[in-house]
């Protein structure tokens with residue numbers, strides 16, 4: 001696959017623990033994630049937890065999707081409402097491209113979202129255990 005950012009960069013497959021395969025550009029160190037891989041790696045239910053909201057911030061880029069490779073352009077949008085981290089996402093295959101250094105930002109955002117959803121899940125479980133949902 002071709003790197004969406006470098007004109008002559010070729011993405012290389014990298015195996016991560018738990019059978020996640022990502023594609024990394026050796027030149028710009030950008031990483032391509034196929035649909036579902038970001039969420040899986042960050043233990044989130046979805047790649048982009050607040051997609052319906054952040055999608056409103058999207059704007060087209062001139063970068064081709066490496067996966068579709070049919071001229072589909074990536075769209076730039078915020079990763080989360082409360083964050084200035086911008087990610088590139090393909091509207092067709094829903095893959096995501098992260099520039100160098102963006103993964104660690106995404107991880108810290110995901111950690112906050114994760115702890116929130118985990119707290120919420122525990123609260124719901126607790127309420128359920130008391131029989132409120134029966």
Ligand SMILES: [Zn+2]
Nearest residue numbers: 003006025028
């Ligand atoms: Zn590159």
Ligand SMILES: [Zn+2]
Nearest residue numbers: 065068090093
């Ligand atoms: Zn695509």
